[in-house]
Amino acid sequence: MAERIPEGEKQDRVDQLDNWKLEDGKFIVKRYRFGEFLKGIEFVDQVAAYSEDIQHHPFISIDYKMVTMKLTSWNAKGLTDLDLSCAEKYDELYKVITD
């Protein structure tokens, strides 16, 4: 199981990500906007496939053309490096879909 990121390092590590926000001390959250509803669904589909590959799953909400991703490591009861690396991966998937 991945180690929880120490309390004192958390905010700095999250700040290094692109527009992800720390929520309730143990989640990171980001809203992704799309020009079309189905582009958002394509993004969700790709995130879902990746999540299954690595067995680490986000909470996902779809609000028409906006998709919100929320990550934590429930096994570790908090934020881990795995959450941060998923955040970077989702950003890459988003970039490819919206480029």
Ligand SMILES: C[C@H](O)[C@H](O)[C@H]1CNC2=NC(N)=NC(=O)C2=N1
């Ligand atoms: C057994 C299985 O690998 C674990 O329950 C995985 C599944 N997906 C997961 N996803 C997330 N976000 N956090 C976890 O701790 C987690 N654990």
